[in-house]
Amino acid sequence: MSDHKRPASAASPIHDLISHRWSPRAFDGRAVEPEKLRSLFEAARWAASSYNAQPWSFIVATKDDPENYKKVLSSFVEFNQSWAKSAPVVAISVAAHKMPHDGSQNRHAFHDVGQAAATLALEATSLGLQVHQMAGIIPDKAREVFGIPENFEAVAGIALGYPGDPMTLPEGRLRDNETGKRERKPASEFVFTGKWGQVSPIVK
């Protein structure tokens, strides 16, 4: 098991769970304990959502269930398949577009799936696991493969497991991405007050 940490170079103190969460592509092959997997989805369960609609679902498979694992992998774009196939667990998140209480459109469906996914990723960090989320999936393929019904939509891919050695990744961009400094724009570019673009004194 590798112990490849890349804590955020935070400009202000933040909780360790948050600074240590990142999105690696190198996984150790060993299986994730079922009780840890349960805790990950339990954490997602307690995320906040508009009207408590909980619009998230997850279609998940572990490598010891090769048929279902392959089905999840097949709904990732090829590039993501190339590295995600080393993860012992893969999943697809799905959003419910209708509000359960009145059938209206849930404007925050993707937003709240994001909250559940972020919560799952932080729980993973707390258990020594890592999560790499992928925008690069083929939603129509997922719909077909899993029979995702109308008014639901595949959102993102998830690869998860224990940290692996970045040197197991192919040389080049993939490996380089794992070792450089993690980058974010400064808070002054996105925390405003009074009007759009006016930097809040909080982050000055």
Next chain:
Amino acid sequence: MSDHKRPASAASPIHDLISHRWSPRAFDGRAVEPEKLRSLFEAARWAASSYNAQPWSFIVATKDDPENYKKVLSSFVEFNQSWAKSAPVVAISVAAHKMPHDGSQNRHAFHDVGQAAATLALEATSLGLQVHQMAGIIPDKAREVFGIPENFEAVAGIALGYPGDPMTLPEGRLRDNETGKRERKPASEFVFTGKWGQVSPIVK
């Protein structure tokens, strides 16, 4: 300062930060220290996002800046104004719909704003603060009041501060909501494998 905790009745162990995060509407009046506010937005900054596009912005105001505070409050729906006005800090999250690297539509803009907001809320929990997010805002009003440009969109409201006494809320639904058991559907209703609706053994 109240110490009104409502930990999740989790079916599997989850990290304390996650079980203790909830969405109260009763706030203590006292101001939030500027360094804590900085840490909240710093935490949001390190959330994951598709292509690292970081599509989130926040327009924020504290009560000691009444003009800007009122502007934020005015973009909440009336019901939310009625209780959020007791929070020392209010904000609006904003999503960028275009990818910075090529101007294409960012399918995950709302999703990733949700990830940043969830991360902010967990950082708040770690600092003894609380966050209540609101779907109930008027995005067009926010656009007008703050001059939010085309290709950006107001997403959700945020009220934050120190915990207050639920008995300060008006009698009835508002107060009752703060004291009952927190509810979520069981994981077996949203963690599937192989096909839609087929419960994963992980959560059986």
